[in-house]
Each structure stands twice: as structure tokens, then as C-alpha cells.
Amino acid sequence: MGGLYRFIPLMVVAAPPISFSNRWLRSMVGFGVVLLVLAGLWEGYKLLGRTDLPLPVRADNRSMPHLWDIVRSIFEPARRGSEETLGWVLTKASLVTFREAVAGFLAGSVIGLGLGLLFVRSPLAERGLMPWVVASQTIPLLAIAPMVVLWAGKYRLPLWIPIAALAAFLSFFPVTVNTIRGLRSPSPTSAELFRSIAASPSQEFRKLRIPAAFPYLFTALKVAAGASVVGTIVGELPSGLPDGLGRQLLTFSYYYSSGPEKLYAAVLFAVLLGLTFVAVVALIERLVIPPTRRVAQ
Amino acid sequence: MTSVMVSLRGVDKVFPRRKGASTVALEGIDLEIRAGDFVSLLGPSGCGKSTLLRIVGDLLEPTAGTVTVNGKSPSRARHDRDYGMVFQQATLLEWRRVLGNVALPLEVTGMAEPQRSERAREMLKLVELVEFADHYPWQLSGGMQQRVAIARALTLEPSLLLMDEPFGALDEMTRERMQMELMRIWQETQTTVLFVTHSIPEAVFLSTQVVVMTPRPGRVAGIVDIDLPQPRVFETREETKYFDKLVEVREVLRAEEE
Numbered sequence: 001m002g003g004l005y006r007f008i009p010l011m012v013v014a015a016p017p018i019s020f021s022n023r024w025l026r027s028m029v030g031f032g033v034v035l036l037v038l039a040g041l042w043e044g045y046k047l048l049g050r051t052d053l054p055l056p057v058r059a060d061n062r063s064m065p066h067l068w069d070i071v072r073s074i075f076e077p078a079r080r081g082s083e084e085t086l087g088w089v090l091t092k093a094s095l096v097t098f099r100e101a102v103a104g105f106l107a108g109s110v111i112g113l114g115l116g117l118l119f120v121r122s123p124l125a126e127r128g129l130m131p132w133v134v135a136s137q138t139i140p141l142l143a144i145a146p147m148v149v150l151w152a153g154k155y156r157l158p159l160w161i162p163i164a165a166l167a168a169f170l171s172f173f174p175v176t177v178n179t180i181r182g183l184r185s186p187s188p189t190s191a192e193l194f195r196s197i198a199a200s201p202s203q204e205f206r207k208l209r210i211p212a213a214f215p216y217l218f219t220a221l222k223v224a225a226g227a228s229v230v231g232t233i234v235g236e237l238p239s240g241l242p243d244g245l246g247r248q249l250l251t252f253s254y255y256y257s258s259g260p261e262k263l264y265a266a267v268l269f270a271v272l273l274g275l276t277f278v279a280v281v282a283l284i285e286r287l288v289i290p291p292t293r294r295v296a297q
Numbered sequence: 298m299t300s301v302m303v304s305l306r307g308v309d310k311v312f313p314r315r316k317g318a319s320t321v322a323l324e325g326i327d328l329e330i331r332a333g334d335f336v337s338l339l340g341p342s343g344c345g346k347s348t349l350l351r352i353v354g355d356l357l358e359p360t361a362g363t364v365t366v367n368g369k370s371p372s373r374a375r376h377d378r379d380y381g382m383v384f385q386q387a388t389l390l391e392w393r394r395v396l397g398n399v400a401l402p403l404e405v406t407g408m409a410e411p412q413r414s415e416r417a418r419e420m421l422k423l424v425e426l427v428e429f430a431d432h433y434p435w436q437l438s439g440g441m442q443q444r445v446a447i448a449r450a451l452t453l454e455p456s457l458l459l460m461d462e463p464f465g466a467l468d469e470m471t472r473e474r475m476q477m478e479l480m481r482i483w484q485e486t487q488t489t490v491l492f493v494t495h496s497i498p499e500a501v502f503l504s505t506q507v508v509v510m511t512p513r514p515g516r517v518a519g520i521v522d523i524d525l526p527q528p529r530v531f532e533t534r535e536e537t538k539y540f541d542k543l544v545e546v547r548e549v550l551r552a553e554e555e
Contacts, residue, residue: 194405214392
């Protein structure tokens, strides 16, 4: 390894590292290939459904609509007699959900970061509170969602607040855990170095621990972004909020038998929303952290 | 002028372990290091040489005995920033460029900007890496990283440079180059060096004095003065006297094993 390492400066001079657009192109191609494989598996499974083989999940058009039917439904009217296409309805719903998810994500990240900082500073607080933090994540979100919505209703809070709170509830945890890990990631030798130059604890924190925690933090933020979308949708279900993706999912599952492809389309939008959110966080990460450090995790 | 830089009197270090047992890392260490000398602590692993270095550098407290550095307590000396430390791993901050890494100690002391970078650049000149100021640590070889670490350790003009097996992770060729480099830097800066190693040739080539240590418990087995001519150069390793000194150090080590 030492030998290889010494060639790195040479390589930097001789051949520039893969450029941003090149790498982006490659990951897009990879994404497309996986997408094709998944589509092939889906339709392949449906082909198997035509044989007499006993299949674990039924492959008829009601259980598994053809992919082209799902895609086509996006461009067709959402309801009979309506001008609006399903795609437009779902886009509007996604934007509502996205706003709630962002609010929840921000709240969850701040809480998660705060708890992480507290636990690193105070081992007593960590010992006392960490088990509760872990336990909080085992509570079924679906069970507490109606309660939270009810409580918020009692205080006449706008509907998006309990929904964002549920998103925050899911997203704070990875941030807490990774903040702790990140702040503790510097080697004992690095700590000795700071001690040897008589750095104050706050200097050690600012110049060593916080920058060291950044890659960990962004990994957590990406997980939190995805989790906040899940939390938002689950929160929307009992809230009666008419505009979000959660409500659309609920509606389309009621009318599943008459239009299964619409539910699948709604699920697709939920997935795309989560992916977009994670991609936005990843983009911010790119701007904040120099390229060489993103390899962490 | 042969003033005393470091003085250790009856230093013990005991590490407590579980169930009341304990490990005696150092026992009855008496040692004096003259200002301007290059002193190596040499011994097999587990002989407490790194522990001793950390006690001098106020990274560990001795269990018993007294330590003075520049006539002060190690803690006082550390807060006066009398120390520069270099570890086996370069421990550069990977998110900072080379210049930023070298400037770190200056930043900690609160030196303002134009002077800070100027000073850091001077130190990079000293280790002949000034053209790499804007590189990131991962773009440098292991030897270059260690030179950056040396530059960083010297930025505050420490009176005592503490080095904990700084070349231990390097290959033999790089290691010999780094030894020459260190000799040049030592000549230029006139700082006192306390150097931990388990390589006999390295200790003999670099040092004015080799402190031979033995393990379990860590004790000083003997001190060998290395009166080879200064400056040490490539040919030093080919001199008869160099071989004599290798043999002398080796015999101190062997005498203890029997």
C-alpha cells in the first residue's frame, strides 16, 4: 500500500482525475442499467404468470400492471371528466409533501445535531438519554401518527406542523448517531497533537472534531432526507390533509381494483420525491466538502 | 553552553488494569538531556520509550518522580509551547491543504493572517516542500506527509522536538532520505530532539546520545555517547566508528537480555 501511495502525486500530475461530468455520466448510465434490469424482472415475472408455474405473488394485470400502463396512466386524466392528468395531480401533491418533509428534515436535523453535541460533551447525558433515543425509533410511527395529529388539532396548529413533527421524529435519529460518531472519529494521536500545541478544548472542537464530523454528518443527512419523506407520508395519512401524496396514495388504494396502475404511479412519485430530496442534500455535500473526503463511508 | 533541557528523576509510570492488577511501564528513570543534543530512546516494543516521551511532553503524568523541561514543569512548558511533536502517523488534517496544516499551531496561538502564511511558507521551505503548499495531504507520499508534520512541529520554534517513531511507517529508502533531511533540519534549527525508535542503525546515525531501554518494567539499560563527527552525512554509515557504535549499542541491549 505504501508503494502505491507514493505514486499518487505522479498520477495527479500525469492524468487528471475523472472529471465531475464524466463521473456523473457514469453514475447515470449505471442508474439506467439497473432501471432496465428491474423493468425486465417485472415484465419477465409477468410472463411467467402466463405459464402454469405456481408463483408466490400473482402476476395478473390487477396485481402487477404492465409498466407501460403505469407510465401511460401518468399522462391520462386523473379522474373521469377531469382535465388534469394524473402526473400533474401527483406533481402538485409531491410539492406539498416536499415542503412538509423539508420542514421536518430541518427540525429533525437541528434536534439530531443538538443531541449529538450534548452526548459528546456529556457522557452522563449520553448514558441516561441514549437508550430512550434508541427506544423512540422502535415506536411504530403509524401508531403515534393519529395521536400527534389529534394533539396538534387540540391546539389549533396548522396541519403541516404535526406532519413535519413526525418527519422530524424519523430523521433526527441518524443525525444524532452520526454526529456522535463523527465528532469521535479523530484518532487519539490527533487529540495529542492538539494538546501538544496547547490548543484550548474549544479550538480542538472547532478545528479538529467538527471538520472531522462533516462527512459523517452528510451521510446522516442523506438518510434523514429519505426518512423525512417517509415520515411525512405516514403523517399525512391520518391527518386528513387533502393535498399531499399521502392522501393520494390512500385514495388510489381505495380504488385499486378499478385502476391499480394509478397507485403504482403514486408510489413512483413518492420514490422520486425521496430520491430528489436525497440528491439535493448530496449536491450540497459536493459544494461543502472537498472531493477527496466524500469517500468516508 | 551545556544547559540541561530535560531532567527526569526517579520517574515511575504504572498503568492500572482491571481487577486491581497493574502494568509497570517505567521504573526508576533518571535521565538528563542537554540542550542542543539529539537523544534517541531505543528499545524493543513494550519498553516504555513512547510512554517516557509522552511524560516529557505532558501527554501523560508520571506516577512518581519529577520531570523538568527548561527548568519548568512539563505542563508549564507545554503551555509555553516549548514542544513540537511528530508522531509515527503524520496526522495531518485531511481537509486542510499543506499550508493550512503547517499553519495550524500558529492559528492556535492567534497569529494574524499575512504573517501566519509567511511563517508557514518559511517552514515549508525548510523541509523543501514549498511548491506543495496548495496540495492536499492525500496528494503527497508518506515521506512528504511526514516532512509536512515536521514543518508543523517546528513552526512555533520549539526548544524541544519530540519524535515518536516518525519514520516507522516508511520504507527503508525513504527512511534513509528522511534521516538525512532531519539531520540537516536539526543543524539549521539547533533545536533539542528526543527521538523514539526501535531501529539501532537509525538511533546511532542520528543521535549524539542513545538511551538504551529494556522492557518489563521499562528501565534505562545504558547510555551510549555517539561521538561520530558532525554533520552526519551519507558516508557516516560507512565509517568504522559507526559500526563500532552499532556493536556497542547492541551489546548494551544483549547484556540486559541475559
